[in-house]
Amino acid sequence: MLGRAPGKSTTVAARQKYNHKYWREREIYRRERGRGSSGQQKDSKETAPGWMGPTMPLSKKAQSPSSGLGLTHGLSPLYREAEAADLSLSLSASFSKAEDEELTSLSWLHESTDLLNSFSHSGLRSVSPLQDSDGHPLPPHSPTSSSPDPGDPSPYDLAMGANRKPPYSFSCLIFMAIEDAPSKRLPVKDIYGWILEHFPYFASAPTGWKNSVRHNLSLNKCFKKVDKDRSQSIGKGSLWSIDPEYRHNLIQALKKTPYHPYSPGLVTPSTSPPGSPQAYHSPPLWPGSPFFRKNGGVLLQVPHGVIQNGSRIRSQSLFPVIRPLPISPVGSRTTAIKICSGRLSDSGRRCSPLPLPLPTPQR
DNA sequence: TGATAACTAAACATTA
């Protein structure tokens, strides 16, 4: 007994072999042993045929105590539009894989057809209401003294949702960070930087989140190291990028997020909009996407509990922190998050220089 | 309940 799960190699090569497989087997292994795990997290099962992968996207949760999730009943969260534009490329490719997630692709494809024009009415305005009406966008309040995030059951007290853990999973955070980069590639250090810049929560976060970021980069299939040419003289590590094959997965995950991102107005400009009140929730705007900048760099953080929206929204518990993105260069030189100024065409499709990683599609 | 996605901690390994 006891012998470590599958794998236990000590060599790099062997280790690389594992990876995703590990996750699947891990569950089996544990289950076999009799002890398993339990619990759950995630929300849409249909997206995952078997297992989507390791730390794959999907799912969100953000650990909000309220629990509830609006469309939790899984399925049909309304995916649509936006992807068409951005995913166009990965689209075709997704079918060649057929391994684990192709199913996913199908699903989204399906859905997308349905809600084509969905809500286009105000795209990015979700920000308005919140605006901490009372003023005080959260004071600096001390960085705390103890552990600010754990289960601290004192949500209502400190009214600032500022330092609340963002509703995005690490995968999403990383995704947004990379997408926000001009070249779609960032070294881990800059990923940290992006996250810190946009989510103050981590500024004082104890630690460990960086570990999680790295862990995610490695484990998640969506993220690939680009490395190779030593042109950029980056220090230690290499640049990370989003694997186009899986990009839509990340987008999907993001869409399940409270204030999700991709906005509607992109794909079909005019179209009729109000067609049906998708009421569900239409939370557009998110940092990282082109819209983000378009908005002048506004970023909002979700409070915690907003997700429910359809079911039981606890009054105005949402006080997103809307803060103008300061154009200050954080500090890392390598950084590239310069928040460009202007630019951004209406077409949204401004990516000419694709990263083009995928050195060896072997998996 | 069981499955699964995500978080967290930590033990290595690799490399600048």
Added chain:
DNA sequence: CTAATGTTTAGTTATC
């Protein structure tokens, strides 16, 4: 050597 990076195991938590 040290520290930043990467990989990989494991335990736990939360939701369906």
